[in-house]
Amino acid sequence: MASLTGSSLALSYRLKPNQASTRMSSLKSISHPLSGKCFPFLRSRPFLHRFQVSCVASPETVRKVCEIVKKQLALPDETAVTAESQFASLGADSLDTVEIVMGLEEEFGISVEEESAQSIVTIHDAANLIEELIQKKAA
Template structure:
């Protein structure tokens, strides 16, 4: 059986980290197709803390299902809402980070928030 080679070209530089060490770096030269999703693996502990903070800040019922893939818009949040600001402040306090307003506005899901947090923690400890 012949091996298939898949090549990805994207629009901006990207790096993949494993326990703080860069394993692979590539340059993005064109848009990622909608059917292709790139996701960083984050610690389950980080995702769980983000879930806890989101549920607490929004006063959600314990039985309300919120997962890593939950979009903030599904929870009724809009980018400039007070709830969003309070969630970001809670995340900054919990993880000891500072999140730039532009980056905070880009967060769409709980998973994305966890990925950004781990990226900021890595930058802080580097």
């Protein structure tokens, strides 16, 4: 069985118990093309025999998001902002987050729905959402 859910694109495979123990025991990660897209991080969870796909944004998108966040929060140049950085840990409150989303919309020419904006916690979340919205816009 395979399924796609939410903005994080979860892909699940269910295997028979005997297949999982013989074929999956040493598998750590694989790539799997899906509708012309390649998701390089396909991981199995031990004992659950389930795969999960993580959509990974391009380094350029992550870099631009980091720059916008640093600018909106007026962070010093030496402040380390990475894909794993959480807005809250950088000192952003809810108003700052709204301003960051507005800056991202302007920079990338997209429109972020309120529900999607509320799910953004990290730089990586924002970059993934941006790429997803850009793909939808191009389609």
